Amino acid sequence: MKVSILQFPGTNCEYDTQHAFESLGAKTEIVWHKSESIPEDTNLLVVAGGFSYGDYLRSGAIAKFSPVMKAVVEYANNGGKILGICNGFQVLTEAGLLPGALKRNEHLHFISKHHNLKVINNDNVFLEKLSKDNIVNIPIAHHDGNYYIDQNSLKDLYANNQILLTYCDKDGNTLNPNGSVDAIAGVCNKEKNIFGLMPHPERAMELLLGSDDGIKMLQGFLSA
């Protein structure tokens, strides 16, 4: 199992992501954004979190023109699996690989804390180790995590089981930290090979650090 992790100028979660996947037994490789291809033996491509290009213009907007992104789109179109975490989610929406967009948080604060999430759909490789309505505790750390999608496209998300996770309290009741439409924390594409979420599963790998709920999420990719 080989996980390739994209690195743009300003990416800062690539080593956490590498550590998380290696602790689960995967081989990893960090791919610099100037690369015009991604490693051939890649089973999963991760667009890691951070602040690519300093979030200039809009979060993720400049990264979509990096040389590596052509290869990423090609990889996606061939059915390759991609996971975008935080800034990686923003990059994937800006690149048009995932629906919707991420706006400034409703109350304009940068939010950094553990948050509960509810599993909405698990008929996909990412969340197949979890059950519907499971609650996981995963850190969030973002300024632009306010998921927006227009009402018509939102209907499509529901119809195709594309909503992965929503923000909730410990009992599973909706608790929306950032103003996201329907408290959405993560979505996938219709074909279910491209996944994006604002929370950081790679930071929830050890109980000592608050939660190891990220293990079950990332493990889904490794058994495929």
Added chain:
Amino acid sequence: MKAIVNVFLKAGVLDSQGKAVSHALSSLHFKNVKDVRVGKQIILELDETDDVKAREDVTKMCEEILANTVIEDYQIELIK
């Protein structure tokens, strides 16, 4: 020629920064402010003399990068 591009959140997409500024103005006793929209302005210096061509090019720039048309609208003004 110069192109001035104004990018704003679409009507119907909540503008949290506009709301915050509106509240601030109200607490500063500017009571006649009904609504505030916060956007950004991008000023481009173009090596182009043809208005039509310039507008066409800048429109492409807006669609491809300057605005995210999922959430934003843009207006283009050309100045000779």
